[in-house]
Amino acid sequence: MRIGVRITGLAILPILLTALVAASVALYQKQALQKFFALEIERHARSEAQKIAQDVYLMCRAAQEATQITINNNLRVAEFVLEQAGGATFSAPRVTWEAVDQYTHQHMPVDLPRMLVGDQWLGQVDSFEQGAPIVDQVRDLVGGTATIFQRMNPQGDMLRVATNVADAQGRRAIGTYLPARFPDGGADPVVAALLKGETFHGRAFVVNAWYVTAYQPIRNTAGTEVVGALYVGVKQESLESLRRGIMDIIVGKTGYVYVLGGTGEQRGTYIISQDGRRDGENLWDEVDAEGHPFIREIVEKALSLPKPSRSPRIPVEFVRYPWRNPGEAKARHKVVAIAYFDPWDWVIGAGYYETDLRDSQFRLQAAMNQMGYWTGLTAVLMMLLAVPAGYFVAGGIRNRIDSILTSVEEVLIVTDPHGRIVLLSKPAEELLGASLHELIHRPLEHVISHPQLRNCMVKALEQAHGGTRFDVEVQDGGATRIMEGRTSLIQTRVGTAVGMIFILHDVTGERAMDRMKSEFICTAAHELSTPLSSIIGYSELLLNEKDLPAQTGQEALAYINKKSWALSRIVNDLLDLSRIELGREIPIEKEPCDLNELLREIEIFGRNLTQKHRFVLELPDQPLRVTVDRGKMEQALENIVSNAIKYSPEGGSITIRALGETDGALIEIRDQGIGMTSEQTLRVFERFYRADTSTTAVEGTGLGMSIVKHVVEGHGGKVWVKSRRGEGTQVYVKLPWNREDGGKG
Numbered sequence: 153m154r155i156g157v158r159i160t161g162l163a164i165l166p167i168l169l170t171a172l173v174a175a176s177v178a179l180y181q182k183q184a185l186q187k188f189f190a191l192e193i194e195r196h197a198r199s200e201a202q203k204i205a206q207d208v209y210l211m212c213r214a215a216q217e218a219t220q221i222t223i224n225n226n227l228r229v230a231e232f233v234l235e236q237a238g239g240a241t242f243s244a245p246r247v248t249w250e251a252v253d254q255y256t257h258q259h260m261p262v263d264l265p266r267m268l269v270g271d272q273w274l275g276q277v278d279s280f281e282q283g284a285p286i287v288d289q290v291r292d293l294v295g296g297t298a299t300i301f302q303r304m305n306p307q308g309d310m311l312r313v314a315t316n317v318a319d320a321q322g323r324r325a326i327g328t329y330l331p332a333r334f335p336d337g338g339a340d341p342v343v344a345a346l347l348k349g350e351t352f353h354g355r356a357f358v359v360n361a362w363y364v365t366a367y368q369p370i371r372n373t374a375g376t377e378v379v380g381a382l383y384v385g386v387k388q389e390s391l392e393s394l395r396r397g398i399m400d401i402i403v404g405k406t407g408y409v410y411v412l413g414g415t416g417e418q419r420g421t422y423i424i425s426q427d428g429r430r431d432g433e434n435l436w437d438e439v440d441a442e443g444h445p446f447i448r449e450i451v452e453k454a455l456s457l458p459k460p461s462r463s464p465r466i467p468v469e470f471v472r473y474p475w476r477n478p479g480e481a482k483a484r485h486k487v488v489a490i491a492y493f494d495p496w497d498w499v500i501g502a503g504y505y506e507t508d509l510r511d512s513q514f515r516l517q518a519a520m521n522q523m524g525y526w527t528g529l530t531a532v533l534m535m536l537l538a539v540p541a542g543y544f545v546a547g548g549i550r551n552r553i554d555s556i557l558t559s560v561e562e563v564l565i566v567t568d569p570h571g572r573i574v575l576l577s578k579p580a581e582e583l584l585g586a587s588l589h590e591l592i593h594r595p596l597e598h599v600i601s602h603p604q605l606r607n608c609m610v611k612a613l614e615q616a617h618g619g620t621r622f623d624v625e626v627q628d629g630g631a632t633r634i635m636e637g638r639t640s641l642i643q644t645r646v647g648t649a650v651g652m653i654f655i656l657h658d659v660t661g662e663r664a665m666d667r668m669k670s671e672f673i674c675t676a677a678h679e680l681s682t683p684l685s686s687i688i689g690y691s692e693l694l695l696n697e698k699d700l701p702a703q704t705g706q707e708a709l710a711y712i713n714k715k716s717w718a719l720s721r722i723v724n725d726l727l728d729l730s731r732i733e734l735g736r737e738i739p740i741e742k743e744p745c746d747l748n749e750l751l752r753e754i755e756i757f758g759r760n761l762t763q764k765h766r767f768v769l770e771l772p773d774q775p776l777r778v779t780v781d782r783g784k785m786e787q788a789l790e791n792i793v794s795n796a797i798k799y800s801p802e803g804g805s806i807t808i809r810a811l812g813e814t815d816g817a818l819i820e821i822r823d824q825g826i827g828m829t830s831e832q833t834l835r836v837f838e839r840f841y842r843a844d845t846s847t848t849a850v851e852g853t854g855l856g857m858s859i860v861k862h863v864v865e866g867h868g869g870k871v872w873v874k875s876r877r878g879e880g881t882q883v884y885v886k887l888p889w890n891r892e893d894g895g896k897g
Contacts, residue, residue: 201489204502206466209491226294226384227366238270274314301381308332325359362388407504414497441474441483454492454499563656571613740781747776758793764803788863791856800825819885828875837861
């Protein structure tokens, strides 16, 4: 009996040990994979927050540069207005001012000669109900604020004698002065530049807030001494479109972007808060749920970041702290990606709660727990059924693993510590041209046929650490695919490497989109700078050349008007693109419209753009009544006509044709231009796509036809293109009839 028991035990023991080992390994791998994917989720969340902080930094830089250009142009207008009024002079009797230091608010009386512009004394106008010379004229012409300063003393202190900058009481801030030195003894850079006879451009503190400014010295009639200054500027916080854009950004599920002041009086103060509810509130002494002054840590880390160059890599730091909102039972950890925009002293924070990640982590944990449950149950069944059931149980486990691998859409390759294949996903089998059954336990370098991919993966195995990233180009049926590879090291609890995971992701489309966006940025910069340069040049000609012939002046104004409309169209395209990128529909306000009348206006628009082309208008005798947003439809049709002109550089006829059909009105715009290939025709509605991106290509941002498609589809219509290379292009737009009218006419 004992021998029988021993034999039975020896027969069953290997099965029991196998089941126990299998269950143990499965549980261990479950924990390792769960930890790996949890870290991946957290890393992805941090990466997204970092990108958002960098994007907001770039938004601020673009707004700063655009605003400074406007301010510099406003200064030229202010200088012109001052010169036209007769310039600045001084006369008796002297006037007593109660001068107030804008930094320390200390008062002191000062006796100065009256400052005149032409024959008019600037006075001491401190009420906005009474007009102030020069500065109000400048404000009415270009907006913003303007000030005329009078030099107080040899040190260079500058007194505001005429201004439309408001003080804390809402009155004109005359009598306040800009001291030559800060309270700590340092030289004020604005006054330093003025005393050197130089114009100051940049951010400066004005009365009680930060402004984007330009200061120009005013000299005496002999031109030998600086006797005052002319200022224009806009309040930094008045860039409403930038503020709204920052407040509209959502980080993760419930996170948001905010901006704090970095130094000086605004240190730790909310400049932009969530929905603007706490703007102006100082948080410097705020502490987190553990009593740590987290705002100080955020600001100090931001100020310690290196200043970025013009490259797209913006330095970002992270801070993690526990925070409990009012009404919450316990604190939640929050992670903030921090960037510092030095020109405006802005600390940019993009924060999210770690609990926002729990939904994904819980789903992952549930899937892992389910896998562990079934693995344990399988081990028990193996022990109960022993050898006869072992084969079927192993098959069931394998089928489950195969199901998991089949559901993975990425190329997933798992190797053991010796670089031999352990697991393959279905896409991995397709890439390698063989099944897991054929390749299991074979060395990785023997089954990868692509040299570059093999070298990258073998190198990662030799380095034996995770986190490696690489890009390779793989030929697939004559087409080239770009694969992004990532590695993760599988380790035991004691840190021993037991394998490596390779994940290959096809990023061909993403790289193509990145390239197209880069080309779009270059194109948009060119498209904006070209008309801006022309407008500035012609406007300076009109300002500086007072004896221009009337015809020349009229031509210059016409050219400025034409280029301004070109800028307006580009800006409208960019605004529509931003709505599309944010997943918002382009706003459409429909009203009844005669399509024939609209197309006649489009023909006039086209004729005004070119003299090389002949326009042919083919319209039915009866009105074609449709319900459309007239402005948006004009924008779409103008885009189509502009393309017809641009892509017909040799001239020719452009036909605008409309007719009524059973299901709607059909518009056809046909040119005799260079045409497109079939591949270009298929991609014509893609964002940023331009049929010709060479240096000799026609101008354009590549947004027009994409916006046309969104506008037409927003009206319930459809648009399509027919074209052949060298034979011109036909664009068709179909719009539904008015439901109220029941059809055409």
